[in-house]
Amino acid sequence: MSRRRGKPAEALRAALAERRILVVCGSGGVGKTTTAAALALEGALRGRRALVCTIDPSRRLATSLGLSSLSGKPRPLDLSRMGPAKGGALYAMSLDTKRTFDALVERYARDDEAKKRILGNRFYREVSSALAGSHEYMAMEKLLDLSGDERFDLVVLDTPPTRHALDFLEAPDRLLSFLDASVLRYFLRPYFVAGRLTLKVATKTGAIAMKLADRFLGLSFLEDLSEFFLAFESMYDGFKERAQKVHALLRDGRSAFLLVASPSDAALGEALYFHERLREKRMPLVGFIVNRTHPEPSAGPTRRDAPKPDLPASFRDRLLQVHEDYRTLRRAEAKAIGRLEVDTGQAPILVPELESDVHDLRGLHEVGRALLPS
Amino acid sequence: MLLDDLLRRRLLLLSGKGGVGKSLVGTAVALAAAERGKRVLLVEIDAPKEAARFLEAPPVREKETELVPRLFSLNLRPRGVMDEYVRRMVKLSPIADRILGSPIYDRFFAAAPGLKELMVLGKIMTLEEERAGWTGKPKYDLVVVDAPATGHGLSLLKVPIAAANAIPVGPIGSNARRILTLLRDPKKTGLVIVAIPEEMAVVEAAEFHRMAVDEVGMHAVAAVLNACHERRFSDSEEATVLRLSRAGATGRLGRDVTLDQALVSARRHVRRRKLGRFYETRLKRALPVPVVTLPFLFREEIGRAEVALLAERLAEA
Numbered sequence: 001m002s003r004r005r006g007k008p009a010e011a012l013r014a015a016l017a018e019r020r021i022l023v024v025c026g027s028g029g030v031g032k033t034t035t036a037a038a039l040a041l042e043g044a045l046r047g048r049r050a051l052v053c054t055i056d057p058s059r060r061l062a063t064s065l066g067l068s069s070l071s072g073k074p075r076p077l078d079l080s081r082m083g084p085a086k087g088g089a090l091y092a093m094s095l096d097t098k099r100t101f102d103a104l105v106e107r108y109a110r111d112d113e114a115k116k117r118i119l120g121n122r123f124y125r126e127v128s129s130a131l132a133g134s135h136e137y138m139a140m141e142k143l144l145d146l147s148g149d150e151r152f153d154l155v156v157l158d159t160p161p162t163r164h165a166l167d168f169l170e171a172p173d174r175l176l177s178f179l180d181a182s183v184l185r186y187f188l189r190p191y192f193v194a195g196r197l198t199l200k201v202a203t204k205t206g207a208i209a210m211k212l213a214d215r216f217l218g219l220s221f222l223e224d225l226s227e228f229f230l231a232f233e234s235m236y237d238g239f240k241e242r243a244q245k246v247h248a249l250l251r252d253g254r255s256a257f258l259l260v261a262s263p264s265d266a267a268l269g270e271a272l273y274f275h276e277r278l279r280e281k282r283m284p285l286v287g288f289i290v291n292r293t294h295p296e297p298s299a300g301p302t303r304r305d306a307p308k309p310d311l312p313a314s315f316r317d318r319l320l321q322v323h324e325d326y327r328t329l330r331r332a333e334a335k336a337i338g339r340l341e342v343d344t345g346q347a348p349i350l351v352p353e354l355e356s357d358v359h360d361l362r363g364l365h366e367v368g369r370a371l372l373p374s
Numbered sequence: 375m376l377l378d379d380l381l382r383r384r385l386l387l388l389s390g391k392g393g394v395g396k397s398l399v400g401t402a403v404a405l406a407a408a409e410r411g412k413r414v415l416l417v418e419i420d421a422p423k424e425a426a427r428f429l430e431a432p433p434v435r436e437k438e439t440e441l442v443p444r445l446f447s448l449n450l451r452p453r454g455v456m457d458e459y460v461r462r463m464v465k466l467s468p469i470a471d472r473i474l475g476s477p478i479y480d481r482f483f484a485a486a487p488g489l490k491e492l493m494v495l496g497k498i499m500t501l502e503e504e505r506a507g508w509t510g511k512p513k514y515d516l517v518v519v520d521a522p523a524t525g526h527g528l529s530l531l532k533v534p535i536a537a538a539n540a541i542p543v544g545p546i547g548s549n550a551r552r553i554l555t556l557l558r559d560p561k562k563t564g565l566v567i568v569a570i571p572e573e574m575a576v577v578e579a580a581e582f583h584r585m586a587v588d589e590v591g592m593h594a595v596a597a598v599l600n601a602c603h604e605r606r607f608s609d610s611e612e613a614t615v616l617r618l619s620r621a622g623a624t625g626r627l628g629r630d631v632t633l634d635q636a637l638v639s640a641r642r643h644v645r646r647r648k649l650g651r652f653y654e655t656r657l658k659r660a661l662p663v664p665v666v667t668l669p670f671l672f673r674e675e676i677g678r679a680e681v682a683l684l685a686e687r688l689a690e691a
Contacts, residue, residue, distance in 0.1 A: 307625060309633050
């Protein structure tokens with residue numbers, strides 16, 4: 001937060017050279033994925049062994065890398081034509097929620113029997129696959145996993161749109177809270193112990209909550225659920241340890257966050273909101289990136305008294321009108337960016353809209369150059 | 375006519391990649407419907423009350439509010455919906471208070487995967503089913519839902535399937551099945567997929583459509599390609615723009631505009647316009663539904679006049 005105005009690119013350059021984990025956050029459609037991929041590429045070109053990972057359930061990253069798909073396994077990209085510095089390499093992957101969850105269970109299950117019980121549990125099967133929420137839980141797990149992976153020394157993490165990215169920051173705490181043994185004992189154990197509906201719970205509220213849960217969810221679901229939790233109870237300490245590590249990983253010098261926005265009030269508002277939350281959670285921020293701005297084109301060597309070009313009047317008028325339209329857009333952008341600067345005391349890095357869509361490494365490199373002007 | 379087709383449905387779900395202007399398009403669809411005399415409810419999910427801002431009305435709280443004649447708006451907060459559900463189920467309010475105030479409820483709600491989504495969809499179903507007083511007529515002719523961006527939008531729509539599988543009995547399981555029936559009913563429910571003329575937005579639109587159809591069993595009614603740059607120059611003028619630009623033409627065009635500056639803007643515009651056409655074709659090829667284009671708006675602020683303009687375009691499509 002102590003970065004002074006006018007130095008945003010330096011802060012980014014330093015982060016790209018020194019940090020092990022960069023988390024790229026922002027609302028939807030602001031070019032987060034492209035930014036994440038471009039940063040990983042720039043890291044690789046500067047000699048780092050970089051991995052870009054998306055936890056977004058939609059497959060954007062592959063498109064911007066010019067690939068048709070990505071999987072949960074890091075895939076090396078061919079940089080030979082980009083001339084990377086010695087040792088530089090680039091990998092890309094997307095988060096496979098289900099497999100990450102399974103791997104976690106396999107790591108911490110007490111024995112094969114417990115492992116089988118969890119992996120076969122109906123509740124687990126539904127929860128661990130594509131359900132909203134488990135993505136965030138598992139993203140944190142994967143991040144921790146990758147932070148210890150010797151193949152990479154830079155992990156750039158793309159995240160889902162802001163509000164979900166917040167879920168993501170809180171995921172380890174929430175998972176722990178949900179799996180907390182004391183809560184389970186209070187809430188679900190009676191089902192398992194008796195094998196049938198009994199309500200030996202500590203308090204009246206607890207009893208009512210049980211009755212309510214039974215009415216809403218049905219006994220068989222509660223049995224699945226309590227079996228799930230009991231099986232997880234044995235893994236609780238392992239999970240807790242992992243969550244604490246994630247907590248530490250995101251707060252010590254290894255990690256830093258980047259907030260990406262487009263030059264609109266809505267996107268910048270989200271970035272600001274996220275900024276507040278990072279501050280609350282004491283997570284380190286590198287800075288803001290505003291993509292797709294429309295800077296005023298610089299005037300060429302035209303003299304003040306240059307003649308009017310020989311073009312039909314109506315064509316000239318429409319040329320002026322289009323230019324005026326872009327100026328209107330620029331005013332709107334400047335206003336929004338100005339508000340961000342006032343609110344945060346930081347100047348964002350501005351990335352002008354490119355002449356063509358980014359969908360290959362060359363395009364990404366162009367974005368990278370705009371992010372880190374030499 | 376596209377709008378007629380949309381208005382035959384009872385429930386429209388709008389989805390698309392983040393940043394494509396889903397909320398603005400949703401507001402325009404709702405306004406177009408209201409202008410046709412329909413009573414419309416526009417539902418936003420945990421959103422910063424965009425519709426009210428676009429229509430220059432005071433922010434909408436968690437109560438249905440009439441923003442313009444016949445157009446109502448509602449912001450659904452999952453936690454609020456869940457609390458309301460508990461209150462309805464537990465008729466004694468002191469007990470409901472204790473449940474709602476208990477830390478277990480808090481934790482359960484925060485962590486239970488899919489619960490928020492199921493609650494929100496359940497509430498949307500209730501709104502669709504709502505009848506006005508004793509007449510038996512629907513309270514709303516049309517419910518328009520500004521759904522989350524594609525990735526999470528799909529998760530949202532898949533939750534009732536997962537819930538129906540995981541919870542075979544009890545009211546939550548049966549609610550999930552009822553929600554699914556509503557989502558899958560082509561007469562009642564339609565998906566409107568929103569995109570902009572950009573690679574990733576169009577790829578996601580196609581992918582979302584395929585998954586919504588294959589994995590959820592829903593039906594798309596239309597796609598909206600938003601923010602298309604509309605033609606300002608003839609083909610030969612566009613060619614002139616590119617030629618002059620390449621040749622580095624100079625001259626003074628206006629008081630504070632040189633030709634080379636204006637040509638940069640014009641070239642941006644020409645490129646965007648062509649991309650618009652290109653992605654319109656792509657989208658039409660990828661989706662078996664009508665595709666309507668809406669113009670890019672060069673404005674400092676988006677307000678009621680802009681929404682009205684888009685609504686008019688939708689009505690003409």
